Amino acid sequence: MVALSELASVLRSKNAGALLCTLDLMFEDVATYERVRDSGVINPELIASLYHVSQNEVSIIPYDVAMAIKVTVPRLVPSGSFGDTDVYGSQQHGPLLTIEIPD
Amino acid sequence: MSDSLSMMATTGLLGYGFGEEAFRYGLEMDLDFIAADAGSMDPGPHYLGEGVPFVSRKAIKRDIGLMLEGALEKGIPMLIGSAGGSGSAPQVALVREVVEEIAAERGYHFKMAIIHADQSKEYLHAKLKAGKIEPLGPIDDVTPHTIEETHRVVAMMGVEPFQQALKDGAQVVLAGRATDASIYSAIPLMRGYDPGLVWHLSKIVECAGAVAVPKSGQDCMIGILKPDHFLVVPAHPDVRCTRMSVAAHTLYENPSPYHLIEPDGTVVTVDSTYEQFDERTVKVAGSRFEHSNRYTVKLEGVRRAGYRTVFMAGARDPGLIAIIDDYIESCRARVRQQVAALGIGEDQYKLNVHVYGKSGTMASREPIQDAVPHEVGILAEVLADDEETSKAVMAMARLALLHSDFPGRKCISGNLAIPFSPSDIPVGQTYEFNLWHIMEIADPLEPFPIEMVDV
Numbered sequence: 001m002v003a004l005s006e007l008a009s010v011l012r013s014k015n016a017g018a019l020l021c022t023l024d025l026m027f028e029d030v031a032t033y034e035r036v037r038d039s040g041v042i043n044p045e046l047i048a049s050l051y052h053v054s055q056n057e058v059s060i061i062p063y064d065v066a067m068a069i070k071v072t073v074p075r076l077v078p079s080g081s082f083g084d085t086d087v088y089g090s091q092q093h094g095p096l097l098t099i100e101i102p103d
Numbered sequence: 104m105s106d107s108l109s110m111m112a113t114t115g116l117l118g119y120g121f122g123e124e125a126f127r128y129g130l131e132m133d134l135d136f137i138a139a140d141a142g143s144m145d146p147g148p149h150y151l152g153e154g155v156p157f158v159s160r161k162a163i164k165r166d167i168g169l170m171l172e173g174a175l176e177k178g179i180p181m182l183i184g185s186a187g188g189s190g191s192a193p194q195v196a197l198v199r200e201v202v203e204e205i206a207a208e209r210g211y212h213f214k215m216a217i218i219h220a221d222q223s224k225e226y227l228h229a230k231l232k233a234g235k236i237e238p239l240g241p242i243d244d245v246t247p248h249t250i251e252e253t254h255r256v257v258a259m260m261g262v263e264p265f266q267q268a269l270k271d272g273a274q275v276v277l278a279g280r281a282t283d284a285s286i287y288s289a290i291p292l293m294r295g296y297d298p299g300l301v302w303h304l305s306k307i308v309e310c311a312g313a314v315a316v317p318k319s320g321q322d323c324m325i326g327i328l329k330p331d332h333f334l335v336v337p338a339h340p341d342v343r344c345t346r347m348s349v350a351a352h353t354l355y356e357n358p359s360p361y362h363l364i365e366p367d368g369t370v371v372t373v374d375s376t377y378e379q380f381d382e383r384t385v386k387v388a389g390s391r392f393e394h395s396n397r398y399t400v401k402l403e404g405v406r407r408a409g410y411r412t413v414f415m416a417g418a419r420d421p422g423l424i425a426i427i428d429d430y431i432e433s434c435r436a437r438v439r440q441q442v443a444a445l446g447i448g449e450d451q452y453k454l455n456v457h458v459y460g461k462s463g464t465m466a467s468r469e470p471i472q473d474a475v476p477h478e479v480g481i482l483a484e485v486l487a488d489d490e491e492t493s494k495a496v497m498a499m500a501r502l503a504l505l506h507s508d509f510p511g512r513k514c515i516s517g518n519l520a521i522p523f524s525p526s527d528i529p530v531g532q533t534y535e536f537n538l539w540h541i542m543e544i545a546d547p548l549e550p551f552p553i554e555m556v557d558v
Binding site for chain 2: 014015016018022024026050051052059067068076078079080082083086087088091095
């Protein structure tokens with residue numbers, strides 16, 4: 001098992017509008033990308049549990065041409081509303097770092 | 104249609120700057136127009152609420168000054184979208200003032216179009232009644248009450264208002280809220296280029312230097328449209344685009360890299376091909392545009408959320424840090440009691456206490472629950488309908504956080520290190536997004552009045 005933080009070259013989060021947070025997992029080479037993509041580990045069940053949302057609110061899109069996996073979840077509250085902690089949504093990738101990918 | 108059309112995106116955000124050297128290289132590339140997007144909702148609802156930019160007036164003036172000089176020298180159109188950040192009336196007015204100031208200082212003369220994007224409550228009520236407004240993502244349906252409590256609302260224009268302004272003879276177009284890609288798509292679509300290629304190229308160049316490597320600040324970007332493909336290349340010869348930097352760009356800030364939604368349809372990149380054309384240039388082909396059977400514009404609106412007061416402090420006592428969540432709960436109860444004595448009820452304020460070092464960044468989504476840091480940062484915020492109440496509640500919250508007892512307490516002269524005097528910082532009226540919806544319209548020009556001025 002290897003942590004996703006060791007396999008990905010980019011692990012970032014950002015608002016996709018004021019209501020959604022989108023997370024990009026990007027890889028340096030096809031083999032690593034396909035290893036993660038095909039592991040099945042990055043699935044709606046896992047993302048839903050990490051971000052405390054329901055599975056039908058999770059979108060996961062593999063993007064082969066850029067060797068990237070895009071994950072989108074609702075924000076905790078709309079950007080800038082009372083209780084928000086991250087107006088730009090730039091530091092919401094933490095729970096992804098320790099995801100274990102099988103060998 | 105000529106066999107080639109060239110555009111330059113000077114910067115991904117007007118006022119963030121661009122390299123003058125890159126700009127001058129770009130100007131010599133036989134351009135059909137130059138443009139810049141000035142908009143972003145990333146900084147949150149405040150800027151639309153107050154009608155102010157999130158960059159400085161000086162920075163706007165510097166960027167626009169160079170662009171005006173270039174556009175007039177080459178005799179080509181210059182387009183600005185989402186002027187002032189959110190593209191609302193006071194923001195557009197500010198940028199217009201800057202343009203007119205530069206023109207007066209330098210003796211420039213040109214025809215300018217100002218395109219407005221603010222929406223009236225009457226118009227929105229009518230659209231709501233006709234069933235033409237629906238949510239864009241996880242947000243409540245609009246009701247008449249939603250519209251009534253809206254403080255300011257803009258709609259995002261497509262290409263048509265830009266095109267009308269150009270047909271009316273404008274050389275400079277200063278538009279309110281617009282989709283980023285419309286700014287760049289307006290002219291190529293007028294000239295008959297393939298909409299799939301046009302919209303996809305526009306989505307890439309609108310962030311200017313975002314697709315350049317290395318990131319040097321020399322970030323003007325050139326887009327060249329051909330009948331069956333397009334090319335993307337940085338203006339400055341020291342930077343380049345790579346196949347990967349361009350392909351990866353459709354990921355940015357979008358929920359899907361394959362489907363990018365615009366007012367009259369969707370850009371589909373499923374079959375797009377990306378090829379390294381030369382060392383600095385990427386060639387893209389195969390992008391499609393699927394026309395929608397209706398025309399929709401996005402609404403962005405804010406309502407007043409109340410007056411915020413904030414308070415920051417550090418906690419360094421291990422006994423307190425060990426029980427910090429319980430401690431904060433007990434402080435909240437104390438605040439409740441003490442403000443009640445001032446005649447402030449529980450429903451008249453909101454109090455939130457962020458604990459940096461534990462969950463300040465991710466709040467309830469923080470996966471690490473058992474962290475025991477040696478110090479934590481406390482950020483308390485109060486929201487209330489008026490500033491006096493907001494400050495009164497914060498004064499009590501500060502007192503409670505500083506001087507409440509906890510089991511085993513030894514630091515009995517105060518639980519927090521407060522870095523500033525004054526400690527409580529009123530930040531004024533705050534706003535929250537209440538409209539993040541799409542509105543169907545029959546005429547793409549209707550909600551976007553165009554004003555022509557001779558500068």
